[in-house]
Amino acid sequence: MDNETLTITDNRTDQTYTVPISRGTIRAMDLRQIKTGADDFGLMTYDPAFMNTASCQSAITYLDGDKGILRYRGYPIEQLAENCTFLEVAYLLLNGELPTEDELGSWNREVLRHTMIHEKLKKVMEGFNYDAHPMGMLMGAVAALSTFYPDARNIFDPASRNEQISRLIGKMPTIAAYAYRHRLGLPYVYPDPELCYTKNYMNMLWKRTEPKYAANPVIAHALEVLFILHADHEQNCSTNTMRAVGSSHADPYATTAAAIAALWGPLHGGANEEVLRMLDEIGKVSEIPGFIAQVKDGKRKLMGFGHRVYKNYDPRARIIKRVAEQVFEVTGRNPKLDIALELEKIALSDEYFIKRKLYPNVDFYSGIIYQAMGFTPDQFTVLFAIPRTVGWLAQWQELLGDADQKIARPRQVYIGQDARDVVPFAQRGKLQTVTA
Numbered sequence: 001m002d003n004e005t006l007t008i009t010d011n012r013t014d015q016t017y018t019v020p021i022s023r024g025t026i027r028a029m030d031l032r033q034i035k036t037g038a039d040d041f042g043l044m045t046y047d048p049a050f051m052n053t054a055s056c057q058s059a060i061t062y063l064d065g066d067k068g069i070l071r072y073r074g075y076p077i078e079q080l081a082e083n084c085t086f087l088e089v090a091y092l093l094l095n096g097e098l099p100t101e102d103e104l105g106s107w108n109r110e111v112l113r114h115t116m117i118h119e120k121l122k123k124v125m126e127g128f129n130y131d132a133h134p135m136g137m138l139m140g141a142v143a144a145l146s147t148f149y150p151d152a153r154n155i156f157d158p159a160s161r162n163e164q165i166s167r168l169i170g171k172m173p174t175i176a177a178y179a180y181r182h183r184l185g186l187p188y189v190y191p192d193p194e195l196c197y198t199k200n201y202m203n204m205l206w207k208r209t210e211p212k213y214a215a216n217p218v219i220a221h222a223l224e225v226l227f228i229l230h231a232d233h234e235q236n237c238s239t240n241t242m243r244a245v246g247s248s249h250a251d252p253y254a255t256t257a258a259a260i261a262a263l264w265g266p267l268h269g270g271a272n273e274e275v276l277r278m279l280d281e282i283g284k285v286s287e288i289p290g291f292i293a294q295v296k297d298g299k300r301k302l303m304g305f306g307h308r309v310y311k312n313y314d315p316r317a318r319i320i321k322r323v324a325e326q327v328f329e330v331t332g333r334n335p336k337l338d339i340a341l342e343l344e345k346i347a348l349s350d351e352y353f354i355k356r357k358l359y360p361n362v363d364f365y366s367g368i369i370y371q372a373m374g375f376t377p378d379q380f381t382v383l384f385a386i387p388r389t390v391g392w393l394a395q396w397q398e399l400l401g402d403a404d405q406k407i408a409r410p411r412q413v414y415i416g417q418d419a420r421d422v423v424p425f426a427q428r429g430k431l432q433t434v435t436a
């Protein structure tokens with residue numbers, strides 16, 4: 001289309017301005033020329049929660065919320081889930097291309113070389129209470145990693161950066177498994193270099209006194225698929241956090257710890273844990289109408305439903321539903337699935353949810369599978385954080401290489417008090433409330 005410009009008339013001054021349109025956006029800085037006089041700072045955009053603001057240009061993940069499309073580097077998520085391993089997809093997200101067989105072999109070896117953690121980091125984790133939330137332990141342990149690898153601050157040295165990326169991807173399952181064993185008072189299980197990424201994770205979680213852990217292949221495959229589905233999702237809250245903290249040039253461990261904190265929120269990655277609590281509270285199919293009524297009264301949220309981008313069925317939720325059936329053939333059917341399926345059926349036919357385009361998202365069914373595998377609800381978001389570490393690191397790496405990017409420092413609209421003088425106590429009345 002030619003004439004990719006926008007002409008704006010400022011009715012305060014009758015001035016008109018023409019700004020270029022690029023990839024469906026205008027640059028916010030092009031609005032600063034719109035002033036009412038020399039002292040005027042110029043126009044800004046006001047966009048709380050970034051509902052309509054692109055913070056970056058990215059080539060990693062493409063979403064179409066209306067059509068329910070998700071692609072990593074152009075590959076449909078359905079095909080990646082069907083044909084690839086998680087580390088294969090991790091290579092794709094980080095490098096932009098699927099690996100050859102040789103490239104995948106060396107990438108697997110590189111990541112699996114980094115699954116051990118420093119013995120002192122285990123002592124850091126032993127300091128947590130037995131009932132510490134695993135996400136708190138994960139966040140603390142990942143932040144502590146920055147004290148073991150001070151060279152990680154060389155973020156513009158590609159060799160150092162790649163070493164930290166491999167270390168983080170390799171160590172996340174180990175830390176997560178140690179948090180799980182810590183909770184149960186079980187001894188830590190060391191990584192087994194003969195096992196692939198997911199089977200090694202299962203080994204560190206569930207090995208008992210047998211000489212060699214034998215992972216169930218159906219569960220291992222289910223974890224591969226679930227990890228692929230959770231690996232990246234463009235500029236979600238935790239990735240935005242990774243980019244904001246990364247823009248200050250903090251090291252990748254401190255930056256990833258910040259992203260873990262954001263993911264933990266119940267509106268974000270913490271939702272999978274809340275879904276299980278919600279299903280437990282509903283208890284049985286007959287209680288669903290009463291719960292839906294509370295949601296429609298605005299008293300409760302239907303956790304695992306709704307999405308800022310998807311105004312259609314989350315493509316990941318569709319795949320997870322299929323994985324659930326495969327897992328239940330091994331673990332036995334989780335009765336919560338019946339409540340979830342009925343809840344979805346009722347919600348998708350109810351005007352309240354249809355009008356607001358609320359569909360199941362990635363968190364609606366994932367927890368049901370995790371529970372069937374033997375995880376407690378407080379472990380669920382850890383299972384989200386392990387694979388999302390790849391997406392966070394791919395986005396962080398892209399940020400560092402983007403000449404357009406600087407330290408993230410938004411503006412604000414000040415609505416507080418005008419200048420005023422400090423007065424002695426005798427003249428101070430009740431606290432002046434700031435008018436909103």
Ligand code: SDX
Nearest residue numbers: 233236267268269271301302303304305306307308356361
């Ligand atoms: C993830 O961004 C990503 O990509 C995230 C993620 C990823 O891979 O990184 O996909 C992972 O975080 C998935 C989302 C998990 N969160 C939940 O399941 C929590 C429940 N969902 C909601 O809190 C909500 O839907 C959000 C947070 C996901 C999205 O919120 P928005 O985009 O800010 O939407 P909104 O809160 O403005 O809601 C619009 C309307 C409101 O009603 P009205 O004020 O117009 O009357 O829809 C209602 C909301 O009240 N609504 C819900 C609802 N979600 C939105 N009502 C009931 N139950 C819900 N779950």
